[in-house]
Amino acid sequence: MYIRDTIAAIATPLGSGGVGIVRVSGPDAEHIGRKVFKGSCTKNGGGFESHRLFYGRLINPPDGSLIDEGMAVLMRAPRSYTREDVLELHCHGGYYLVRAILQACISAGARLAEPGEFTRRAFLNGRIDLAQAESVMDLIASRTERSLSLAQSQREGHLSRSLTALKAPLIEALALVEAHIDFPEDEVDPAVFAVIETRIASVFAGISQLLATFATGKVLRDGVSVLLLGLPNAGKSSLLNALSGTDRAIVSALPGTTRDLIEETVSLQGLPVKIIDAAGIRAHHADCVEQEGVRRALDKVSEADLLLLLVDGTVPLSNELTDLVTSLAALPYLLVVTKADLPQLLDVSAFAAPLGICSVSAKNRVGVDQLSSQIYSHFVQSSAFSSDDCAVISNVRHRDVLIRAQQSLNAFAENLSLGLPPELLALDVRAALDALGEITGETTTDDLLDLIFSSFCIGK
Template sequence: MKDFADNDTIAAIATPPGEGGIGIVRISGENAGFVADKFFKPVKKGFSVIDFKTHQAVYGKVIDDVGNVIDEALCIAMWAPNSYTKENVVEIQSHGGSLVVHRILELALSHGARMAEPGEFTKRAFLNGRLDLSQAQSVMDIIQARTDASLRMAAGHLQGAFSEEIKSMRHDILEIIAHLEASIDFPEDDIEDVAKQEAEEKICKIKDRIDEILKTFHTGRILREGLMTAIIGKPNVGKSSLLNALLREERAIVTDIPGTTRDSLEEYANIKGVPLRIIDTAGIRETQDKVEQIGVEKSVSYLQRADLILALFDISRPLSTEDEEIINMLEGKKGIILLTKKDLPKEIDVDDLKDKLHGDFKYIYISTLNKEGLKDLEDEIVSRVYSGNSGQAEGCFVSNLRQAEALKAAKKHLEECLNTIKMDMAEDFIVIDVRSAWEKLGEITGDTVDEDIIDQIFSQFCIGK
C-alpha cells in the first residue's frame, strides 16, 4: 500500500515555530542514519550514527559542510521497525532557536533527504501498518486537545478503543457473509432458511451497535472542535462579565458604558471538560457608529451559526426595544436564557418574558458579581453536550464527520439487507448489501479507503507530524 517513491528519506522540523528550550529535526527513511551521519558528529571519536544502538541518546555536535559547529545536540536513532513510522528514524535534539533548527534541517536536505509533506510521518506510520486510519487521525486530535475530556477521547482513539469496536463489527459481518455463502455453495444441506434467520438476528444487533455509536457524534464533535457558543444581549447587560467569569480571567473590558464591546471576542473555556468556543458579541442595538454597526451585524451572524446560544436579559431593568429585537431574533431557536444581575431588585416580569420567547430555552438566574448561578449554567452546558452519553468512555465516541458518514452509510446498507431478507430474496442479494456495509466500516479504519481520501486526510496535518 506504500505510495512513497523508493522509500525515500524525509526530514522536517518536529517542534513548533519560534524559540524554545529544545528544537527537534526528525528524519525518516531507509537512509536516515546515513543522512544524519553526514553532519552529526558524536563526541566519542570513530563512532558514527549508523553504529548507534536504537533508542539511546548520544551527545555530539552538528557540523556544517566546512567544519563549523552549528550547535551541540543529542541524536537519537530509532531503527526499523521500532519507530513511529516503522522505518529508520533519527531525531536531532538541539537548542530551540529558529535559526538553529532550520540550519540543521537544511543540512539534512542537502545530504539526501527531502522535505516532508504535511502529515507524512504519520501517513507512513499508517501505510506501514503501525496505525489504522482512525488512530492516525487521532494524532492531530491529541495535539489540538483543549480539555481533559478532549484528550481522553483522542487518546482512546489512538490506543485503538474506537477502532476495535469497528473491527469487531466487521468481523461479525464477515461471519454473516461466510454463513450465507455456505448456504449458496451447498444448497443440498438445506441450511438456507437457518442462514437467513441467523443473518437477520446478527444484522439487527450490528445495526443497533451502529445506532449507539452514532449517538455519540454530537458529543464527540464538540469535544474535538469545541462548542461554538454565542453570548448575545443588548449593551451593558453583562456579556463581557459572563465571558470573564467562564474564562476565570479578565479577558474582556467591563464598564458601565454601553457599547464597550464593538467587535466580537473569541476565546476557549474549559467547562468541566467541555471545550467552549465562546464568542462575546457586540451589544445588539441601533447605533450610528459605523464600527459598532459592523460589530452588531457580526453578532447577528454568530447567532445564526452558533451551536449554543446564551441570551442575556438584565432583570434589574424593564424590557427595552433592544430586548424586544433580540426576542424576535430568538424565534424558534433553542439555547439558555440567562437572567442577569440577580443581586439587584427585579424590574421585569419573567413570566411575561417567557411568554414572548417562542423556542426551546432553559432559564437560569445569574449574578457574575457574586458568582451565583454559574454552576447551574455549567451543569446545563455539560448535560446538553453529553445528552445521554455520560456513561460511555470518550475513547469510543465518533469524533469527526467522515467517520459518522461512513457509519450512516453502513447502517443504510444493513437496513437494505433486512428488507431484502423480509422480501425472501436469494442469499446472493443479501450478501451484496452486507459486503457493502463491511466496506463502509473499513473506510473508518482505512482498510477499504481510496488513496485520494488518505491524501486529503493527511494534508490537514502539520509538517513534522
C-alpha cells in the same frame, strides 16, 4: 505507492524556543546521522546505540562547518514511531538553526517529508490503523482535557476494537450466505437465515450506538460557539470575563461600551467554548460605529451554536426588551438573568425561554458554575461516556462511513424480504464490511490516504 526512501522534517514548531527537533526516518537514517552528527558514538567508525541519547556537534556535511551543539538519538526498527530506523536531532530552538540542520540532513541524502508522512508510514508499516492515525491530529489539536481524553481513547484503539467486534458477526453472516451460494442444491434451512438476520440486526444496533455518540464527540473535538446577546448594559461583558476568568472585555456602567465582537475561547468542564460578546441591541444607536456593532451581532445569531439572551434582573420589563425577545421567538436560547446579587425587578414569568432560565451574578460568581453546567449539558450527552473504554466517534468521515454501512445492512434486510438470490445478499454484507474497513484502513485507496494525511503538519 509506498517508496521506502529516507525522509526528514522539522518536528517542532518554527520560531524561537528552548529546543528544536529534526526527525529523520528510513533506511539511511543512521548513515545520515553519521554525516551530520559528531559525538562519542561516531568516533573511530563507531555507531549509534539504539534508543540512547548522545551529546555532540551538528555539522554541515559538505564542509564540516559547525551548525550547533546538541543531542542525537537513533531508534532502530521496528521500535520506533514509523517502524523504520528513526533519527532525532535535538538542537537549540532557533528559526535558522533548525532549518540549517534540516538542510544538512537533505544534503546528506534525505528528502523533505510530505505532510503527515511519518504517521502515514506508521500506518503503512502496521504500527497503527487508520483511525488511530487520524487521532494523532486530534491529539495535537486538543484544547481541553476532555478533548485530549477523547483523542487518546481513539489512539489507544477503542474505536478500532468496537469496529472489530461489529465485523465479527458480519463475517459469520457472510459465511452462511456464501455457503448457500456454494451449495445451491441444498434446501435452505429457515433457521439459518434467522441466525443471519439476528447477526445483521446486532450489527445495525451497534452502529446506531456509535452514531449516537457523534454529536457529543464532534463538539468535544471541534468546540462550540456561544453568543451573548441582550440590551446594552445587560452584563454581557461581565459574564464573558466571569466565564473566562480574565478581564477580556471592558466593563462600564455606560451603555454601548462594546462596539465590536469580542471572542474568547474557554473550557467549560472540558468542552471547548468560544464565547462571543456582542454589542448591545437597541433601536436607537448612539452613532454609526455602534450601529455597525449591532449589525455584526445580529449576523452572528444564525452562526452561533447556542444563544444566551442576557436580561438585567434589576430593570422591569421594557418595550425594547419585549421587541428583542419577540424577534428571537423562532430561535432556541437560554435566558440568563444577570445581576442576581441586587434586588430583582424583572418578572421572568413573561419569558418562554426554550432552553431554560439561569440567574447569575458575574460580580460575585453566583450561578456562573450552574450556567457552565447548563451549557455543557446542552451539547454533551453523558450517555456517550457510559464506560471508560466506550468508543465515541468525533470524525465526520467516520460518521459518513458508518451511515453507508447501515444503508448496506438496510438493503440486505429489504432484499432478503423480497427473496432475492444469495449472490445479491452477499454483496450487501460485503459492502457493509468494506465500509467498516475504510475507517481502520483495511479497505482504502491511495486517494483517500492522500486526502487524510494532507491535513497533517509536516514533521508528524
